[in-house]
Amino acid sequence: MRIGVDLGGTKIEAIALDAEGRELARRRVASPSHDYTQTIEAVRALVAGLERELGAARARVGVGTPGAISSLTGLIKNANSTALNGRPLADDLARALGREIRVENDANCFALSEASDGAGAGRRVVFGVILGTGVGGGLVHDGRVWVGPNAIAGEWGHNEMPPRGQESLPDTRCYCGRRRCIETFVSGPGLAADHRRGAPGAAPSLDAAAIAALARAGDAEAGATMARFYERLAGALATVINVLDPDVVVLGGGLSNIEPLCDEVRARLPAHVFSDALATPVVTNRHGDSSGVRGAAWLWPA
Numbered sequence: 254m255r256i257g258v259d260l261g262g263t264k265i266e267a268i269a270l271d272a273e274g275r276e277l278a279r280r281r282v283a284s285p286s287h288d289y290t291q292t293i294e295a296v297r298a299l300v301a302g303l304e305r306e307l308g309a310a311r312a313r314v315g316v317g318t319p320g321a322i323s324s325l326t327g328l329i330k331n332a333n334s335t336a337l338n339g340r341p342l343a344d345d346l347a348r349a350l351g352r353e354i355r356v357e358n359d360a361n362c363f364a365l366s367e368a369s370d371g372a373g374a375g376r377r378v379v380f381g382v383i384l385g386t387g388v389g390g391g392l393v394h395d396g397r398v399w400v401g402p403n404a405i406a407g408e409w410g411h412n413e414m415p416p417r418g419q420e421s422l423p424d425t426r427c428y429c430g431r432r433r434c435i436e437t438f439v440s441g442p443g444l445a446a447d448h449r450r451g452a453p454g455a456a457p458s459l460d461a462a463a464i465a466a467l468a469r470a471g472d473a474e475a476g477a478t479m480a481r482f483y484e485r486l487a488g489a490l491a492t493v494i495n496v497l498d499p500d501v502v503v504l505g506g507g508l509s510n511i512e513p514l515c516d517e518v519r520a521r522l523p524a525h526v527f528s529d530a531l532a533t534p535v536v537t538n539r540h541g542d543s544s545g546v547r548g549a550a551w552l553w554p555a
């Protein structure tokens with residue numbers, strides 16, 4: 254039996270999968286944010302609870318986490334749940350659970366889940382895209398996560414947004430310290446901020462889903478915001494396709510629920526991709542919010 258654990262900012266979720274990837278049981282608890290020791294204990298208790306419930310012992314456990322494991326130090330880096338940064342998460346979990354634990358970046362878990370039995374199943378090179386509070390991505394090659402020496406493979410969100418045509422981009426600042434990161438334009442907060450810049454009279458509380466709904470209802474300013482968003486997203490994704498030429502691009506994260514997203518991106522990509530025709534399928538994920546926790550379980554072979 255395999256257990257996947259997803260360390261989210263608001264909840265920690267665990268799932269047990271059988272060899273075919275069928276869900277056997279699921280548990281979740283509120284995330285003890287900012288407290289590292291309680292996070293380790295919460296994971297231990299979730300795994301023990303699932304094993305008790307299913308009458309199993311010593312399941313293989315994979316954990317999806319924000320950030321990545323530094324190849325230099327073995328410690329977590331780049332996590333937005335900052336209590337994890339600088340901690341030897343894999344070692345501490347292994348000690349708490351008394352077994353070897355596989356730990357992987359949550360966007361990589363998303364890509365692995367979709368490559369294993371989701372929207373990218375059967376494809377050799379799968380690029381999984383997270384469009385949510387942040388912009389991330391993961392790369393799976395022949396069913397295995399491609400990590401890279403810096404543990405940043407697939408992390409396209411902190412490249413500079415390519416300006417398309419004559420567009421002069423706003424001078425956005427990113428939490429990473431750089432300017433005009435892709436994330437500051439095509440994340441949920443990035444889209445909302447762009448709408449506030451383009452429509453100063455709009456309600457400042459509008460989030461990405463509300464702006465997309467307004468655009469569908471015919472609001473001209475929201476429509477213009479969404480057009481900029483789709484165009485920038487297509488231009489930024491094209492830089493990944495031009496380098497990597499993946500067999501499929503799977504869209505995930507909260508913004509992937511915006512209904513015309515896939516169609517809009519597919520329609521706009523050919524203008525940016527260095528090819529006579531675009532042969533790359535761009536698809537919506539199959540497992541939705543469960544992709545991260547399922548992918549963590551898939552870190553172990555069936």
Ligand SMILES: [Zn+2]
Pocket residue numbers: 410411427428429430431434436
């Ligand atoms: Zn950045």
